Amino acid sequence: MTILGLPEEEYVMSGNAACPGCGAILSLRHVLKALGKKTVLVIPACCTAVIQGLYPRSGIGVPVLNMAFEATGAAASGVVAALKARGKKDITVVGWAGDGGTADIGIQALSGAAERKTDFIYICYDNEAYMNTGIQRSGATPYGAITTTTPILGKKEHKKDMPMIMAAHHIPYVATATPGYPKDLYEKVRRAKEMKGEGTRYIHILSPCPPGWRYDSKLTIKMSKLAVETGLWILYEIDHGKFKLSGPSKRFLDPSKRKPVEEYLKLQGRFRGLTDKDIEEIQRWVDENWKNIAKMIETE
Amino acid sequence: MQSNTSILKKIPPTPLSKPAKGAMGKTGTWRTLKPVIDLNKCTKCGLCWLYCPEATITFTKEEGPKIDYVYCKGCGICAEECPAKAIEMVREF
Numbered sequence: 001m002t003i004l005g006l007p008e009e010e011y012v013m014s015g016n017a018a019c020p021g022c023g024a025i026l027s028l029r030h031v032l033k034a035l036g037k038k039t040v041l042v043i044p045a046c047c048t049a050v051i052q053g054l055y056p057r058s059g060i061g062v063p064v065l066n067m068a069f070e071a072t073g074a075a076a077s078g079v080v081a082a083l084k085a086r087g088k089k090d091i092t093v094v095g096w097a098g099d100g101g102t103a104d105i106g107i108q109a110l111s112g113a114a115e116r117k118t119d120f121i122y123i124c125y126d127n128e129a130y131m132n133t134g135i136q137r138s139g140a141t142p143y144g145a146i147t148t149t150t151p152i153l154g155k156k157e158h159k160k161d162m163p164m165i166m167a168a169h170h171i172p173y174v175a176t177a178t179p180g181y182p183k184d185l186y187e188k189v190r191r192a193k194e195m196k197g198e199g200t201r202y203i204h205i206l207s208p209c210p211p212g213w214r215y216d217s218k219l220t221i222k223m224s225k226l227a228v229e230t231g232l233w234i235l236y237e238i239d240h241g242k243f244k245l246s247g248p249s250k251r252f253l254d255p256s257k258r259k260p261v262e263e264y265l266k267l268q269g270r271f272r273g274l275t276d277k278d279i280e281e282i283q284r285w286v287d288e289n290w291k292n293i294a295k296m297i298e299t300e
Numbered sequence: 301m302q303s304n305t306s307i308l309k310k311i312p313p314t315p316l317s318k319p320a321k322g323a324m325g326k327t328g329t330w331r332t333l334k335p336v337i338d339l340n341k342c343t344k345c346g347l348c349w350l351y352c353p354e355a356t357i358t359f360t361k362e363e364g365p366k367i368d369y370v371y372c373k374g375c376g377i378c379a380e381e382c383p384a385k386a387i388e389m390v391r392e393f
Contacts, residue, residue, distance in 0.1 A: 053323025
């Protein structure tokens, strides 16, 4: 049975420990719908390690290997090797980590796994700070965001471009997604699953976080869509080196179609300290990102 | 002594959690606002099912959406995203 083109089966169990309105668990719900039952998740220290709930119950309907913060890529390599040794070919191994566990702490294990062409999918759900430990700044935190470690002025550096770092590893598939467009997310995970046997596939999901971004929990989908509509988050996929803008982001290549970034920033408490100059800086950064994207499309 | 060994036999050899609903208890108690669906206004589009982060909404084309209030945390996404405005958040206490 399918509803709106998505499978009816649920692999995220109700009554887990996610905060109300969590973008990460919504993303995981659609990711697991796309991957199906024959999946092994490798999860480092991150929100999802907590979301699983308390022993003897687990809030996630597939096997999960909980691992140390920096070791997602290495542990997933081990699981892939173990499955290969036992002759099990139909199981998808997925590393599921937050932005801290991907862009900061886990980058060497991930880079190593990608370089060894480990046959697994790595998904980073990016809530733009260490939310689980109390909202500390990470490499993926955007410019101007107030966190508990950048308390007054906010962060003064821009977000690390993790998908492009992974694209530089020349892996078969890199994609960005966000739970506001579940069908787009679902299709991308399906595509990554189909490429089994070709090497590492990387998907980066921008996942809104109500307590960390300081907004009302009902606005999660709105935040996710606004991030795309303002051009702050660009949905694309790089399939065997071929760059392609995804459906929802296509029309925003034209700068006049993009909403001003204020619309996204003013709804979030973490951006309350921004001055007009900071907003200009963020707008400049967005426009420059899009210029780079336009160049990449031209050269193809 | 005998009862102790029988308890030990029940514990799995590794600390393994099994998938089940309510890993964090009855999370419906976290809620202060409760989503109530007006099925007369509902167009059965399925968007509430699509966007519920907790998978507490079940959906069929014939009967429309149904919310599991035991586990619904009351985030309000379904009410916000409903295009027909058929879901209202009602204060519980």
